[in-house]
Amino acid sequence: MRQKKTLIILILVFAGLLALYAGLRMYQKKQSAQKSSSDKLIIKDMSDLTSISYNNGQDLSFVKRNGTWFYEKDSEFPVEQSYLTSMASQFQKIEAVRKLKNGDSLEDYGLEHPAYTIRVKDKKGTQTTYYIGSASGDNYYLTLDDKSTVYTVSADLLSGLSYSLNDMMQTDTFPTLSSGNLKKVVVTSGSKVKTYTSKSKNDMDSIAGGLGVFTFGDCQNYSVKDKDLAKYGLDSESRVTVDITYKDTETKKSKSLTLYIGSKDKSGENYYVKLKDSKIVYLSDADIVKNILNP
Template identity: 35%
Template sequence: MDMKKHRTLLILLALFVILILIFLFLSFYERKQEEQNGGDDSQISVTDIESLLALSYTDHSEGTTMSFAKDGNTWYVSNDRDIPLTQSYIETMEDTFCSLTATREISDPDALSDYGLEDPAYTIELTDQDGTLTTVTIGNSVDEDYYLAVNGQEDILYTADSSIVSSMQYDLDTMVAKDDVPSIGSGNLVQADITENGTTTIYSSDNDEQTETISTIAGGYGAMSLTELASYHADAEELASFGLDEDSRITVKLTYNESSEEESDEDPLTFTLYIGNTTDDDTRYVQVQDSDLVYLVSSGILNNLLGGSEE
């Protein structure tokens, strides 16, 4: 019986020693990782730029580069200031890369090719108010992070949260500030004036015989999405090729109440669209009055907007 107790104690002691060794190994490994990564790795500052004059980024997989310049507090496309931009997209990129933080610092890295940084996936160039250029290259993904390097440094690399990539994944069409369109439905559409080839057809919500047509027009308008762009600022020649010149286009003027309440003291408002030629993809060119942007919209949707009439 004593021998059995003695053997049990030896086994427990051996297990205890093994657990101690495991604990010491893990503590040593964790300490070495912290030393390599610069201690507390939750807030490793990579860039500290107060404000930018210019920002560009290249998606090497797509072979595309987008460049922006800042004038005062407003961002523009570098080679075309007339393109209206939704500022929040560029401001998010500016905030991200001016105060870039890493999740880990790699102070003794292997070759750049091991991290996808010899031929990076993305290159970002930041020019501050003093004209100083900072270059950030982004390589392979690792878990939920990406490897990156700053100003071509090879002795110190970083990993950063995937938000640095998601902040750039927009094409120019997405960034363009689209025209505002009012909310119009069958409940607040008062009248539709459709002019084609010099002839105007009027559809009124007060005409009981036109109730169904008014509903069709409102439905077509509600289904219309002004998101796909054909031109950022078409000149007279381009408008003519789109069938949007004054002599060729169809004009749709919608008169509507801002409120859908039947009894309202507010004066009706108007919203005017121009509709042009049909493309090979069965879309048509569309322009909002007083706007330089030209869109592509499904012919079927526009057919409803025109009252359901066939061309």
């Protein structure tokens, strides 16, 4: 009986030690996390940004309205939101690698005439100007506002600044098509209508040769107006309409889209094309388009 009581006591003591050990581990982790957080050198911590402007060879300025970023000079420009979302996140809260003490002149850090000047504003109305100068190993020199203090920051901060406006354009995508997932294609040119279905393998194989390699080329107009469609041969009287029904390769669901094919450009090497529900006019290689028009 005495041995049984001793065993129970030992088990309880062991369980208590395990609980104590677990508690100490949690405390140490919490202290370590707090220390790591306090060790960070935060230069600026703003609320959600609503405005970003800078020059990278182009004067670029973007504003955020109702959760969406717009190009300030032309709100119809289709901005790919991920570029601005990422940039706003980077400049909203900047962490320095180190703070320079008793530093040299701004000129020695490339900050007398900085490589980048970035002006931001947050939803509270707070405005800040960042200046980025020369490289320092894997980092860059940065100062802000009155230029009284110089820091080094990670080169990652510059990652979004090199993109041109065209790089940040939200363009259309064309699905992956082949005779395997095409279900029906109807090509209408004036009064002529040609229908291709999966029931006629030879016909579907022939037009799939063009649709399977079709891509959008350079953008010619990112916000075309109805009155300007005729310039591209894309008005309702001139265009060729290609109605496509296909099975999506990822969802396996049936989908449809309509492609408009217009006239050739001046070089004769491309056709003007656009999707029915898009405002963007593109060029597309003439040889590929011919394989859709005359497979």
